[in-house]
Amino acid sequence: MxxxxxxxxxxxxxxxxxxxxxxxxxxxxxxxxxxxxxxxxxxxxxGDTRIIRKAYMELPSYIPLLNRAYELWEQLEKETGSKLLLQTGLLLAGSPESEITQGLEDCYQKHELPHTAMKASEVDQLYPQLHLPEDWVATFDPFGGILRVxxxxxxxxxxxxxxxxxxxxxxxxxxxxxxxxxxxxxxxxxxxxxxxxxxxxxxxxxxxxxxxxxxxKILRKVSLWYLGSGVENYRREVFPCFCIGIGSGSKFIYGFPVTDNWGLKVAEHNLTRNEIDNPLKVNRCLGEEDEKPVLEFLGHFFPQLSPKRSKFTTCLYTMSPxxxxxxxxxxxxxxxxxxxxxxxxxxxxxxxxxxxxxxxxxxxxxxxxxxxxxxxxx
The missing domain is CATH 3.50.50.60 (FAD/NAD(P)-binding domain)
Structure with missing residues (x-):
């Protein structure tokens, strides 16, 4: 048939x-x-890129699946001759009491994965183009990288x-x-x-x-790209992917180093809950409220960048309970x-x-x- x-x-x-x-x-x-x-x-x-990582603060139970995911992405690259995963490393940072920091500690206690724990002062020495509060802590995940989505x-x-x-x-x-x-x-x-x-x-x-x-729940999310004075300091050759906690909960802003002519890519996770009812009826225009938390973040944490937006996209999260x-x-x-x-x-x-x-x-x-x-x- x-x-x-x-x-x-x-x-x-x-x-x-x-x-x-x-x-x-x-x-x-x-x-x-x-x-x-x-x-x-x-x-x-x-949206061009997605972060891949083994630093999994959400739940350590995902690690066995991640290990196999990496193997299969590599297999697809070999089958197709395409470069799909760019290894950049990933820097995660937050206050000691944040869910991100606590979740990472749990992850690394349950799974023996290579990583580097750092104080904010050590991050400042490695990446002077990123400014963290002095009482914060950070983790570098060498497995972190970019998938060309x-x-x-x-x-x-x-x-x-x-x-x-x-x-x-x-x-x-x-x-x-x-x-x-x-x-x-x-x-x-x-x-x-x-x-x-x-x-x-x-x-x-x-x-x-x-x-x-x-x-x-369906959430509308926005990713933004920035050029501007100082953007060359955030090229993938000198700067990793990043995930920076906001507050003490699970909210964070994440992003990608410069890999193309669009510049630095930045987006928020869990800072906003812009729920929609119909995935066919999504506001795909950029509003001031979409960009405000990202610009505030860049102003606090990226002192060497004078951001000039070059591009944006909207996408959808489907949130389980x-x-x-x-x-x-x-x-x-x-x-x-x-x-x-x-x-x-x-x-x-x-x-x-x-x-x-x-x-x-x-x-x-x-x-x-x-x-x-x-x-x-x-």
Whole structure:
């Protein structure tokens, strides 16, 4: 049957493109469907760059997944001949009592990972272009680096096609339902069936999760790029990626050294909660309130930069109730696997999440430790 697949993947962004690649590479008849084109800018997997790191203050349980993610990103680079991960190192800093600092201590107590702990005075000597309060502490993660986000998605999608997967882009999914041992999917252009369905639809997963009692929040986020006097002091050759705590909680501002003509990239995490109801109706204009916390941050911490904005983008966070991923079988349909709620820190895991989802859909289980991400925790 031409319109029947072993597995259908709904949503071909970071997670979906990786999933489709892993399916096709295993010789499984699969297709991916997305309402937009590959590497589009309407969801969560765009904006040129994403940080990858092993300094994981969020939860030490992610480290085994991260270790495998690094291996798989390297594997994709070798398969495609593309440079996808730029090693820069990552500097994380905050007050001693902040959740970032406490979370890093927990991470390094539970996992023996190379890192360097520093006082603010030591950071000032290494990076005089960054000013920290004198009572702060910092950690340097040598594994920290930059993923070229759109190129990662493009390469996964391209390799999936090469291995035999079909891609239907530019067509919205109107409905899906599981009936017996089959899944029926209706799009704007065709009707498809499959033995298994994998949902990697990002902010378009909200309805499905709400139906099973999990409320996902969609947040609008803005990334900004800056040129200006002094920007040369923040080139990747002399300055790392950074994550700087704001206050004593889990709020931070993060960014990337200069790697292109757009300059220094900076964005906030958890400082604002600009919730939206519909991922198709997002304000993609820049407001004063979007830039204010970033400019204040640069004024305090980046004394050698006179920032002049060169570019901005908007993207979406899909926030789970506990800000950890949701990866599990649909509780009512054993032939449907859900991956959602990546809460603004998921892309670095895309390489391994695809492997996990294929394990679940095809084998019914995975060797990867994902118990802490299952639905029954809610």
């Amino acid at each position: 031409a319109n029947h697949y072993d597995v259908i993947v709904l949503g071909v962004g970071g997670m979906g493109s990786s999933t489709l690649y892993h399916l096709a590479k295993r010789g499984i008849r699969a297709c991916g469907i997305d309402r937009f084109e590959i590497a589009h800018d309407r969801g969560s997997s765009h 759109e190129e990662c998605v493009r390469q996964y999608a391209s390799m999936a096609r090469r291995y035999g997967a079909n891609l239907y882009t530019g067509e919205a999914v109107l409905s899906w339902k599981s009936e017996g041992n089959k899944v029926l999917v209706e799009t704007e252009r065709r009707n498809l069936t499959a033995d298994r369905l994998i949902l990697t639809a990002g902010s378009w997963s909200v309805r499905t999760l709400l139906d099973i009692g999990i409320e996902i 506990d800000e950890n991923f949701i990866i599990d079988f649909h509780p009512e349909h054993e032939n449907v696997v859900i991956a959602a709620g990546f809460s603004g820190h998921g892309f670095k895991f895309a390489s391994v999440i695809g492997e996990v989802l294929v394990d679940l859909a095809v084998n019914g289980e995975t060797k990867h430790p994902i118990e802490f991400l299952k639905i029954d925790r809610f």
